[in-house]
Amino acid sequence: MDTNRITVAYGDGIGPEIMKATLEILQAAGANLEYDVIEIGEKVYLAGNTAGISNENWHILEKNKIFLKAPITTPQGGGYQSLNVAIRKTLGLYSNVRPCISYAPYVRSNFPKMDLVIIRENEEDLYAGIEYQQTDDVLQCLKLVSVQGTEKIIRYAFEYAIANNRKHLTCMSKDNIMKMTDGLFHKTFDRIAKEYPSITTDHYIIDIGAAKLASDPERFDMIVTMNLYGDIISDIAADVAGSVGLGGSSNVGENFAMFEAIHGSAPDIAGKDIANPSGLLNGACMMLVQIGKADIAEKIQNALLKTLEDGVHTGDMYKDGVSKVKVGTQAFAQAVIERLGQLPVQFKPVHLNHNAKPIVIKSPIVPKTEKVLLGVDLFLDQDNKTAEELAAMLNSLSNTHLKLDRISNRGVVVYPNGHASTFCTNHWRCRFKQMGSGLTFENVLELQAQVMSLNLDIIKTENLYQINGNLAYSVSQGEK
Numbered sequence: 413m414d415t416n417r418i419t420v421a422y423g424d425g426i427g428p429e430i431m432k433a434t435l436e437i438l439q440a441a442g443a444n445l446e447y448d449v450i451e452i453g454e455k456v457y458l459a460g461n462t463a464g465i466s467n468e469n470w471h472i473l474e475k476n477k478i479f480l481k482a483p484i485t486t487p488q489g490g491g492y493q494s495l496n497v498a499i500r501k502t503l504g505l506y507s508n509v510r511p512c513i514s515y516a517p518y519v520r521s522n523f524p525k526m527d528l529v530i531i532r533e534n535e536e537d538l539y540a541g542i543e544y545q546q547t548d549d550v551l552q553c554l555k556l557v558s559v560q561g562t563e564k565i566i567r568y569a570f571e572y573a574i575a576n577n578r579k580h581l582t583c584m585s586k587d588n589i590m591k592m593t594d595g596l597f598h599k600t601f602d603r604i605a606k607e608y609p610s611i612t613t614d615h616y617i618i619d620i621g622a623a624k625l626a627s628d629p630e631r632f633d634m635i636v637t638m639n640l641y642g643d644i645i646s647d648i649a650a651d652v653a654g655s656v657g658l659g660g661s662s663n664v665g666e667n668f669a670m671f672e673a674i675h676g677s678a679p680d681i682a683g684k685d686i687a688n689p690s691g692l693l694n695g696a697c698m699m700l701v702q703i704g705k706a707d708i709a710e711k712i713q714n715a716l717l718k719t720l721e722d723g724v725h726t727g728d729m730y731k732d733g734v735s736k737v738k739v740g741t742q743a744f745a746q747a748v749i750e751r752l753g754q755l756p757v758q759f760k761p762v763h764l765n766h767n768a769k770p771i772v773i774k775s776p777i778v779p780k781t782e783k784v785l786l787g788v789d790l791f792l793d794q795d796n797k798t799a800e801e802l803a804a805m806l807n808s809l810s811n812t813h814l815k816l817d818r819i820s821n822r823g824v825v826v827y828p829n830g831h832a833s834t835f836c837t838n839h840w841r842c843r844f845k846q847m848g849s850g851l852t853f854e855n856v857l858e859l860q861a862q863v864m865s866l867n868l869d870i871i872k873t874e875n876l877y878q879i880n881g882n883l884a885y886s887v888s889q890g891e892k
């Protein structure tokens with residue numbers, strides 16, 4: 413992505429101030445960029461565009477491919493969509509990269525050696541936001557995980573480790589519970605790890621992984637994880653690093669990339685010239701690396717570190733005894749500009765590979781395999797019936813292809829051999845398995861018609877497949 417023309421959005425709140433400061437530093441460092449400025453965010457939302465961006469501005473984003481974005485304010489309530497999520501998914505920005513670095517002693521942190529990069533899958537998982545209310549009692553959110561999305565993010569993480577001289581990559585998932593979706597993530601990680609023998613690896617279940625990240629973050633070098641977990645742990649990591657105001661992030665896809673600060677629009681301090689521009693500046697440095705200007709990024713990052721260690725601090729960092737001078741946003745930018753070309757003395761200077769190429773990961777082609785229908789789960793909305801009563805009705809059907817195998821409620825088996833103590837909602841999963849072989853979807857439709865004739869309310873049907881010789885559905889909890 414060698415380019416000099418990028419799209420810029422000044423955003424809301426402190427956005428315009430920190431963007432002005434950032435662009436001045438880029439200019440002074442010799443980034444030599446041209447900008448198309450677009451309006452996104454609060455003004456666009458409040459003018460009635462619930463997406464927060466106009467069609468013309470989508471075209472500019474697509475034309476320039478590289479987007480430097482200041483934070484925006486999302487109005488509370490109403491039907492406003494998350495513009496961040498829309499941009500990531502529309503432009504295929506599958507990889508979210510968040511370095512979480514301690515700048516101690518200049519920024520307070522209990523973990524002065526923390527230097528961690530989190531790579532978060534950015535398009536799938538529960539973040540697809542596909543939700544349904546199925547009964548009065550039960551709502552559902554679909555967790556969609558693809559082979560392509562998983563493989564791309566894991567390969568990206570390994571390639572990032574190589575390109576940035578990182579040594580250890582940790583995968584986090586919850587595959588002890590979600591054996592299929594999270595299981596795919598963990599298995600793909602283990603498979604791809606074999607192609608990168610120079611990177612050591614391990615895997616943590618996300619709950620203990622998050623706990624270790626909060627209590628002992630210096631043990632981690634890089635983490636790759638799924639969308640929702642990554643969302644949560646990257647905030648934990650940024651917070652324990654002490655550098656929420658300093659963190660930048662990139663959202664990278666096959667053809668487009670977006671760079672920003674990790675913090676929001678901070679309306680409480682907007683317009684006062686006191687915001688710290690370092691987060692957006694760090695995001696902009698990630699952009700410079702992406703567009704082949706790693707030398708400029710290195711120059712800026714070293715000047716920023718020198719500014720911090722010289723004790724020139726914005727109010728959020730200012731500490732008596734450590735800081736020397738408290739400055740506003742624009743004066744901080746000038747202090748960085750004055751130090752362009754200098755190296756830090758206390759901090760380790762940043763050395764980037766000046767010939768780094770952007771990491772490009774193509775979607776893998778998933779081979780087509782044999783898919784055989786083995787049965788069906790019919791989900792029913794039924795009040796005032798026990799599992800035994802429901803089973804008696806379903807067992808009374810004279811279907812020659814499908815037979816009731818078990819009933820579960822919220823994933824736990826309640827028939828046969830249920831436990832009286834199990835709390836049941838009105839959301840029943842009735843699993844039918846084929847008798848003999850050669851089951852077709854016509855047979856399923858026939859069963860559905862029979863179930864409806866019993867005045868039972870079918871709210872959802874899931875086919876049970878064998879794919880590539882493996883059972884392609886989970887067994888119920890408590891199933892023997």
Ligand code: NAD
Pocket residue numbers: 426482483484485486487496656657672673674675676677678679680681686687688689690691728
């Ligand atoms: P926030 O990150 O804007 O602010 C949290 C606290 O940190 C505030 O006290 C703020 O003053 C301070 N702060 C943040 N950035 C700072 C900086 N650069 N310098 C000094 N202090 C800084 O989070 P919030 O208040 O929860 O959110 C405000 C708005 O930002 C909301 O509308 C939210 O939706 C939006 N938001 C946008 C993005 C984005 O555009 N990427 C990300 C997060 C939040």
